[in-house]
Amino acid sequence: MAAVAVIWLVIIGTSIWVAIDASNIGARKGLLKGLANMGPAGWFFCCLILWIVGFPVYLAKRAEIRAAAVASNAALSPQGMAGPVAQNLVTPNPVPPPPGWYADAANQGQLHFGKVTGVGIISKADELMKLDALRQSGVLTQGEFDAEKAKLLGVPLSPPTLTV
Numbered sequence: 001m002a003a004v005a006v007i008w009l010v011i012i013g014t015s016i017w018v019a020i021d022a023s024n025i026g027a028r029k030g031l032l033k034g035l036a037n038m039g040p041a042g043w044f045f046c047c048l049i050l051w052i053v054g055f056p057v058y059l060a061k062r063a064e065i066r067a068a069a070v071a072s073n074a075a076l077s078p079q080g081m082a083g084p085v086a087q088n089l090v091t092p093n094p095v096p097p098p099p100g101w102y103a104d105a106a107n108q109g110q111l112h113f114g115k116v117t118g119v120g121i122i123s124k125a126d127e128l129m130k131l132d133a134l135r136q137s138g139v140l141t142q143g144e145f146d147a148e149k150a151k152l153l154g155v156p157l158s159p160p161t162l163t164v
Contacts, residue, residue, distance in 0.1 A: 019044035026069030
């Protein structure tokens with residue numbers, strides 16, 4: 001009797017997991033052709049009623065379902081999407097970046113240190129290289145370079161120490 005209870009527990013547990021997983025990867029009716037053309041509820045009942053067939057078929061089709069969901073969501077505009085997959089596409093970085101950092105939309109929301117101007121994004125390294133070029137060409141003195149560098153990096157300029 002205990003073995004039957006364990007079997008039912010496995011069937012119900014895996015069926016619930018299939019329904020949650022299918023929902024998370026964006027499975028819906030109309031993505032695939034044939035028997036695998038189901039949404040999360042269809043996969044749940046398929047696994048619950050005919051577990052020995054439904055569960056292996058879901059595992060075999062899972063990658064295809066995910067790829068089809070991502071491809072169909074990419075074709076839609078962000079305003080027309082719904083569900084967890086759409087939320088990840090619409091808000092790749094829900095937390096605003098800290099001061100001095102910017103989210104690079106071209107690289108899927110990766111954070112970089114720098115500042116955004118009307119023309120584009122200027123990194124701290126680019127500005128330091130320009131300042132160093134000005135210093136080397138004689139336009140800026142070493143003291144002016146150090147002051148601009150400290151201002152750019154946001155660190156206080158320490159007074160020069162005199163050695164005798």
